[in-house]
Each structure stands twice: as structure tokens, then as C-alpha cells.
Amino acid sequence: MLKEMMTNVRNTRPLVHNITNYVTVNDCANILLACGGSPIMADDADEVEEITAVCGGLNINIGTLNKRTIEAMLLAGKKANELGHPVVLDPVGAGASKLRTETALKLIENVRFAVIRGNMSEIKTLANGSGTTKGVDADVADSVSEENLAEAVAFAANVSKKLGTVIAITGAIDIVTDGEKSYCIRNGHPMMSSVTGTGCQLSALTAAYVTANPGNPLEAAAAAVCVMGLAGEIAYERLSEQDGNSSYRNYIIDAVYRMTPEQLEKGAKYEVR
Amino acid sequence: MLKEMMTNVRNTRPLVHNITNYVTVNDCANILLACGGSPIMADDADEVEEITAVCGGLNINIGTLNKRTIEAMLLAGKKANELGHPVVLDPVGAGASKLRTETALKLIENVRFAVIRGNMSEIKTLANGSGTTKGVDADVADSVSEENLAEAVAFAANVSKKLGTVIAITGAIDIVTDGEKSYCIRNGHPMMSSVTGTGCQLSALTAAYVTANPGNPLEAAAAAVCVMGLAGEIAYERLSEQDGNSSYRNYIIDAVYRMTPEQLEKGAKYEVR
Amino acid sequence: MLKEMMTNVRNTRPLVHNITNYVTVNDCANILLACGGSPIMADDADEVEEITAVCGGLNINIGTLNKRTIEAMLLAGKKANELGHPVVLDPVGAGASKLRTETALKLIENVRFAVIRGNMSEIKTLANGSGTTKGVDADVADSVSEENLAEAVAFAANVSKKLGTVIAITGAIDIVTDGEKSYCIRNGHPMMSSVTGTGCQLSALTAAYVTANPGNPLEAAAAAVCVMGLAGEIAYERLSEQDGNSSYRNYIIDAVYRMTPEQLEKGAKYEVR
Numbered sequence: 001m002l003k004e005m006m007t008n009v010r011n012t013r014p015l016v017h018n019i020t021n022y023v024t025v026n027d028c029a030n031i032l033l034a035c036g037g038s039p040i041m042a043d044d045a046d047e048v049e050e051i052t053a054v055c056g057g058l059n060i061n062i063g064t065l066n067k068r069t070i071e072a073m074l075l076a077g078k079k080a081n082e083l084g085h086p087v088v089l090d091p092v093g094a095g096a097s098k099l100r101t102e103t104a105l106k107l108i109e110n111v112r113f114a115v116i117r118g119n120m121s122e123i124k125t126l127a128n129g130s131g132t133t134k135g136v137d138a139d140v141a142d143s144v145s146e147e148n149l150a151e152a153v154a155f156a157a158n159v160s161k162k163l164g165t166v167i168a169i170t171g172a173i174d175i176v177t178d179g180e181k182s183y184c185i186r187n188g189h190p191m192m193s194s195v196t197g198t199g200c201q202l203s204a205l206t207a208a209y210v211t212a213n214p215g216n217p218l219e220a221a222a223a224a225v226c227v228m229g230l231a232g233e234i235a236y237e238r239l240s241e242q243d244g245n246s247s248y249r250n251y252i253i254d255a256v257y258r259m260t261p262e263q264l265e266k267g268a269k270y271e272v273r
Numbered sequence: 274m275l276k277e278m279m280t281n282v283r284n285t286r287p288l289v290h291n292i293t294n295y296v297t298v299n300d301c302a303n304i305l306l307a308c309g310g311s312p313i314m315a316d317d318a319d320e321v322e323e324i325t326a327v328c329g330g331l332n333i334n335i336g337t338l339n340k341r342t343i344e345a346m347l348l349a350g351k352k353a354n355e356l357g358h359p360v361v362l363d364p365v366g367a368g369a370s371k372l373r374t375e376t377a378l379k380l381i382e383n384v385r386f387a388v389i390r391g392n393m394s395e396i397k398t399l400a401n402g403s404g405t406t407k408g409v410d411a412d413v414a415d416s417v418s419e420e421n422l423a424e425a426v427a428f429a430a431n432v433s434k435k436l437g438t439v440i441a442i443t444g445a446i447d448i449v450t451d452g453e454k455s456y457c458i459r460n461g462h463p464m465m466s467s468v469t470g471t472g473c474q475l476s477a478l479t480a481a482y483v484t485a486n487p488g489n490p491l492e493a494a495a496a497a498v499c500v501m502g503l504a505g506e507i508a509y510e511r512l513s514e515q516d517g518n519s520s521y522r523n524y525i526i527d528a529v530y531r532m533t534p535e536q537l538e539k540g541a542k543y544e545v546r
Numbered sequence: 547m548l549k550e551m552m553t554n555v556r557n558t559r560p561l562v563h564n565i566t567n568y569v570t571v572n573d574c575a576n577i578l579l580a581c582g583g584s585p586i587m588a589d590d591a592d593e594v595e596e597i598t599a600v601c602g603g604l605n606i607n608i609g610t611l612n613k614r615t616i617e618a619m620l621l622a623g624k625k626a627n628e629l630g631h632p633v634v635l636d637p638v639g640a641g642a643s644k645l646r647t648e649t650a651l652k653l654i655e656n657v658r659f660a661v662i663r664g665n666m667s668e669i670k671t672l673a674n675g676s677g678t679t680k681g682v683d684a685d686v687a688d689s690v691s692e693e694n695l696a697e698a699v700a701f702a703a704n705v706s707k708k709l710g711t712v713i714a715i716t717g718a719i720d721i722v723t724d725g726e727k728s729y730c731i732r733n734g735h736p737m738m739s740s741v742t743g744t745g746c747q748l749s750a751l752t753a754a755y756v757t758a759n760p761g762n763p764l765e766a767a768a769a770a771v772c773v774m775g776l777a778g779e780i781a782y783e784r785l786s787e788q789d790g791n792s793s794y795r796n797y798i799i800d801a802v803y804r805m806t807p808e809q810l811e812k813g814a815k816y817e818v819r
Contacts, residue, residue: 022295022568023587029296029469034518041296044339047370066590097593196575244803245580246796250519257517295568302742307791314569317612320643523792530790
């Protein structure tokens with residue numbers, strides 16, 4: 001399964017339109033190239049519909065949002081929906097400010113997402129949100145562990161059903177679910193949290209995977225999460241005694257670039273629930 | 274010739290004002306420092322004229338344009354013209370949206386460029402454009418090869434004459450022409466296309482080279498294209514089995530930093546037509 | 547002293563809100579993670595007060611300012627003051643345009659800074675500025691050397707007293723002063739100036755240090771300056787014959803990540819005047 005997902009990305013070279021933050025945008029572009037996709041960045045209302053039209057998928061990340069780019073996100077999202085392009089949402093910092101929470105909720109109301117990827121705290125914010133998402137029980141710990149995994153999976157599946165999208169909650173253990181079937185993924189390394197934007201990079205990667213695997217967003221997202229986690233493990237093995245988080249950043253992207261379908265199949269650690 | 278161009282950059286340390294996209298801006302700054310120049314980034318109408326005035330050259334890149342920065346591009350471009358500073362245009366994505374195409378054409382109508390650097394598709398868009406550029410035959414393949422090189426050179430020379438600027442079309446074979454004399458450059462490596470922004474970086478580098486070599490934009494631009502391509506070759510040789518596109522990005526900039534005039538003279542592969 | 551400053555950062559993991567330029571923002575985020583802090587970037591008036599409220603400190607950098615972000619800087623700065631969070635100012639390019647000079651002065655008038663960090667030319671611009679800063683004698687050389695050090699220290703101390711903030715002037719010799727006590731720091735390497743944004747990175751680092759060491763901005767800022775300079779030395783030692791400024795950038799951040807309190811204590815070269 002994972003092999004096929006990766007091969008489809010490499011063979012079709014999906015072009016992904018990104019409306020994303022200026023902090024990690026360069027790494028998002030390079031990881032898209034690393035995985036076999038191709039990036040375009042454009043964030044102005046005057047052109048996002050045209051840009052999204054020439055792409056295969058769209059990645060919306062609210063990391064450094066403002067009025068101008070929020071408008072562009074909505075326009076691009078609607079256009080992508082109209083054209084049947086998969087759209088990924090990374091609700092960076094939802095819950096940290098009203099603007100982020102409300103923008104994330106507004107996007108969910110107006111755009112049909114193939115995948116929403118965030119940490120537990122961000123996804124809980126969406127679950128607690130107004131409108132259609134109201135009523136989801138978000139009384140689950142912010143950190144997913146073996147102890148609370150069953151509960152976390154149930155929560156994620158519930159959010160997925162309510163929002164009608166694949167939900168990917170990443171952390172120590174990652175959960176990817178479409179409400180019916182849930183992947184629990186144990187790849188990755190704690191040091192990944194000392195590199196800025198590994199979450200943003202994963203969202204970009206996920207957009208490439210769902211674009212190259214139409215009709216299969218669950219497996220595509222699960223594969224992307226495995227790729228990123230495995231890259232974090234491979235990159236960690238490579239660290240010298242002098243290497244720190246900056247070299248680690250480069251090695252993670254390098255590992256995505258070098259990864260073979262066989263390596264992915266062998267290295268992925270997941271169970272289906 | 275190439276030696277002299279490089280030595281002039283190293284000796285005069287040209288200060289280059291960049292109005293560029295937020296995706297690859299950090300790499301543009303570092304490659305300017307690597308080549309011996311110095312970068313300033315400023316993109317607001319309230320200050321770009323003053324900033325451009327303290328610099329020696331200007332690099333305009335429309336990669337993530339919006340109304341605010343388009344206004345700044347026009348103001349800075351006109352000011353640079355007034356002061357006799359060379360201006361480089363990188364029409365990123367011209368043809369992909371009306372906004373990009375129209376902005377590129379508007380810039381060309383209002384600003385005198387020393388060099389316009391893009392891929393064949395972007396340059397064809399400018400050639401097909403309205404106004405003064407109309408009428409140039411852009412019926413040439415998007416990918417320059419040995420088979421269609423003569424035709425591509427003729428096209429580039431034609432665009433150069435019509436627009437009154439040096440044209441640099443980069444790809445598998447690069448063409449740099451002032452309409453009379455054309456450099457065909459065979460440096461570079463295909464893996465450069467898996468690093469985001471090598472084109473943007475080359476445009477920044479070109480701005481440093483034309484600034485440090487006044488009155489000689491053709492040779493300066495050709496030298497910059499050779500430097501970038503040769504850096505791509507040197508960096509490729511350095512890749513370990515674990516290195517991917519992220520390390521490659523660093524190695525390319527490193528190679529520009531370490532390159533000597535002798536290395537450039539020896540490694541450059543060009544012919545004049 | 548230095549050991550304790552660093553240990554406090556590592557133990558408290560200060561969350562720093564950054565309103566900074568898009569050129570070096572990724573490196574600022576990664577150096578904050580490297581030192582043991584945590585970054586949030588948000589630059590819109592609609593959310594900066596809330597974001598700053600969930601952080602421990604604020605870093606304002608005017609590198610690529612515009613009307614929208616200037617407003618956000620003022621709002622966030624005032625909110626941080628209200629909450630007693632330390633605020634660091636990096637007046638990038640003050641003196642190069644009216645907009646930068648006036649914005650820096652406006653920020654100083656409206657926000658109480660814990661530390662202002664810049665090069666001599668930027669700090670002189672602030673000293674020459676209107677209002678409260680008027681009258682400081684800024685007739686001091688732009689480059690601090692052993693010959694003019696006493697004069698430069700006196701100038702820095704004078705600015706510090708007038709502005710009521712710790713002043714950090716970085717260059718060949720760094721000066722950090724609260725007007726009464728001055729640290730002269732001789733760490734660092736000339737090659738650091740060929741990496742874009744080492745100053746911006748230091749300001750971000752300083753924000754983490756002052757946040758983790760409340761009530762002690764002088765020693766915290768001095769420690770941050772020592773960390774950055776020592777990292778530049780360690781990274782320089784690590785360079786291979788093929789490494790240039792791009793690898794050097796990574797190695798500097800890596801060195802901050804790997805640095806131990808003992809290494810810092812042993813490697814720091816400072817005197818108190």
C-alpha cells in the first residue's frame with residue numbers, strides 16, 4: 001500500500017499550490033521537490049484561483065495569516081473544490097488567537113478538505129468550534145500516548161466523521177483516520193520537535209500524496225505521515241556529534257529525497273484500528 | 274573575461290536591493306554574500322526609493338507578488354533607472370496567472386532592465402505580451418536542446434532586440450544574448466531543478482555581476498550563469514549517498530562562496546554565437 | 547554567571563513571540579529552538595496582542611517592515627509591556643531609510659525595551675534621533691576596535707542611560723551595557739558577516755535569554771552575545787575545505803544546539819568595564 005502511494009507521487013509529480021506561512025515556506029517547497037512533487041506559492045486574491053487551477057492540489061497553512069491571505073485561502077479553497085482538487089488544511093496555532101481559531105473554522109465551513117493535519121491541541125480547537133463541529137467531545141489529553149491511544153483514536157474518528165474529512169493528528173504517536181479506519185503510526189523521533197516547521201512540511205507532503213492518489217486520501221495521508229516520520233529516524237541516525245537541529249532539518253529533507261518505496265515499506269511502523 | 278567579471282564583484286562588493294518572493298529570499302541573500310556582494314531586502318513603497326538609492330543595483334523578482342509589492346517594484350525600478358543603477362527582472366511564473374503576466378509586462382513598459390532572466394516559458398510569455406513586445410515569434414519549444422538551439426538563440430536574440438535588454442534563458446542549455454552576441458552555456462546539473470529557487474538565486478547573482486561590471490551586462494550575465502551552473506556541478510560532485518536536495522542547496526551556495534576566478538575560467542563551458 | 551543564564555533558558559524553555567523580517571525568519575525560529583526556547587511568529591494587528599499574551603517575551607525586528615506590520619509591532623510591544631514581558635528591539639537598517647529610522651524611534655517612544663541590539667551605525671541613528679534620544683553624542687566610529695573601545699563603551703553607556711534599556715552593539719568587539727556596567731565581548735568570527743541574519747538570530751536568542759532570566763537583562767543579553775559569538779567560532783573550526791557560508795549558517799545553529807554551559811563558561815571571552 002505505502003509503496004504504491006509513494007510510486008504514484010514519483011510518477012505523476014503532483015503540482016501543489018501552497019498558501020502558507022513565511023517562516024517555513026522554503027522547507028515546504030524543498031520537501032515537495034524531495035518527495036517528487038512540485039511547489040507553487042501564491043497568496044494574493046488577484047491570482048490564487050488561476051494558480052490553483054493549473055495545479056493538482058492545494059495546501060492551506062494559516063501559520064502567519066492576515067486579512068489579505070485569509071481572503072486568498074477562501075478563494076483558492078473554493079476554486080479547488082470546484083475543480084475537484086484535494087485540499088489540505090494545516091490549522092497552525094488554532095486556539096492561540098481568535099483570528100486563527102475563527103479562520104480555521106471559517107475555512108472548514110466554506111471549503112471541503114481532503115485532510116486536516118494538526119497537533120492534538122489544534123484539532124481539539126476545531127472540534128470545540130462553533131457550527132457543525134459543535135458537540136464533539138474534546139476532553140482528551142493533548143499528548144497521545146499508549147495509555148490514552150484508544151480514547152484519542154475515538155476522538156479523532158469522531159472529528160473526522162463530523163467534519164467529513166480525513167484527520168491526521170501528529171505527535172509522539174500519530175493518528176490518521178477517516179472515521180471508519182484509523183492508522184496509528186509510531187515513526188518519527190523526538191528531536192523533530194526542535195526543527196521549526198516539520199508539521200508544515202508534513203502538511204505540504206500530505207498535499208502531494210493526496211493529489212497523486214485520488215480517491216484515497218486516508219491511505220495517502222497515512223503514507224505521508226510514515227514518510228515524514230521515517231525520514232526523521234533516518235536523519236537522526238546520520239547526525240554526527242557536532243550536528244544539531246539545523247543540519248537535522250537538512251537531513252530530514254534529504255531522507256525524503258532518497259527514500260525508496262522498499263525503504264518506506266520496511267521502515268513504516270503502523271497498525272490499523 | 275569571466276575571471277575579470279568575478280574579480281570585479283569580489284573587489285567592489287556590490288550592494289544589491291532585492292524585491293523578491295518570501296519563498297527563496299534567504300537563499301538569495303546568502304548567495305549574494307557567497308559571490309562577494311551584499312544584500313538588502315525592502316519591499317514597501319514607503320522606503321524602496323531610498324533603499325535603492327543607497328545600493329548599486331536592483332533585483333526584481335515577482336515570485337509572490339501582491340498589490341503592495343508591485344507598487345514598490347515600479348517605484349524602485351524607476352528610481353534605479355533615474356540613478357543609472359542596473360536592474361534585473363525575474364518574471365517568475367509569467368504566463369501562470371494574469372497578474373504575473375501583466376505585472377511583468379507593466380514592469381517592462383515602465384522600467385529599463387539590464388537583464389531579464391527566466392525560463393523559456395516565461396520569456397515566451399513576455400515575447401507574446403501586449404504593447405511593444407507584440408509580434409515576436411514565440412513558436413519555439415519550451416525546452417532548449419542541441420536540436421533546437423539555433424532556433425532558440427534566434428528567438429532569444431529577437432526578444433532581446435525588441436525589449437532592449439540582455440535576455441538570459443536558463444534550462445538544460447542556457448542562452449544569454451544582447452541580440453547581437455549570444456552565449457550558449459552548458460554548465461549545470463539536472464538535479465538543480467530539485468532545489469527550490471536556483472533560478473531566483475541566479476537572478477540575484479546576476480544583479481551583483483551586472484552591478485560590479487557597469488556597461489557590460491552581457492558578459493556579466495553570462496559570467497553569473499556560468500558561476501551558478503559550475504557551482505551546481507561542483508556541489509553535485511560533493512554529494513554523499515545520504516545527501517539529497519536540501520544538502521545540495523547548501524553545497525551550491527558553498528561552491529559559489531569558494532569558487533576562484535581560475536576555477537570559473539577552467540570550468541565554464543560556453544560558446545559564442 | 548553565563549552558565550546560570552543558559553541553564554535557565556534550557557530549564558524554562560521560554561516561548562518568544564517574533565515580529566520579524568521574512569528574510570531570516572526561519573533561521574530565527576531554528577536558533578530559538580536550538581538554544582532551548584520556542585518560537586511563535588505572528589505579525590497581524592488582529593492577533594498579535596493575544597499571541598504575545600501566551601508568550602513569555604517579544605522580539606521586534608524591523609527588517610522588512612511595512613504599514614501593516616509596524617502597527618502590529620506597536621500593539622504587541624505595548625501589550626508585552628502591560629504584561630511585564632521583556633521586549634527586544636532589532637532596528638535593522640535604521641538610518642538607511644526614513645521609514646526605518648522613524649519606526650525605530652516611534653517604537654522606542656511607545657514601548658519599553660529590555661534590550662536594543664544593533665550594529666554601531668544603527669545605534670548611532672537611534673542616538674541621533676528626535677525626542678528623548680536627542681543630544682547623545684554619536685560622534686564615534688562605526689567600527690569598534692581596541693583603539694576606540696573606551697570611547698565606544700562610553701557612547702553605548704550614554705545611549706543606554708538616555709533610552710533606559712540595555713544596549714548591545716555588535717561588531718568586531720561587542721559591547722553590552724546598562725549604562726553602569728559594560729561587557730566587552732571578543733567572541734565571534736569575521737566569516738559570520740557572510741551569513742545573512744546572524745544579527746537577527748542573535749536578537750531572537752537575546753529575547754529567549756532575557757525572558758528566561760527576569761530582572762537580569764544585562765547579564766542575559768551578555769550571555770546571548772557570548773553564545774552566538776562562541777557558536778561562530780565552533781562552527782568555523784568545523785568547516786571543511788568545501789564548506790562555505792551556507793554550511794557555516796547550519797553549523798552556527800548546530801553549535802548553539804550542542805553548546806553546554808561548561809563550554810560557554812570556558813569559551814566566553816569578555817571583560818567587564
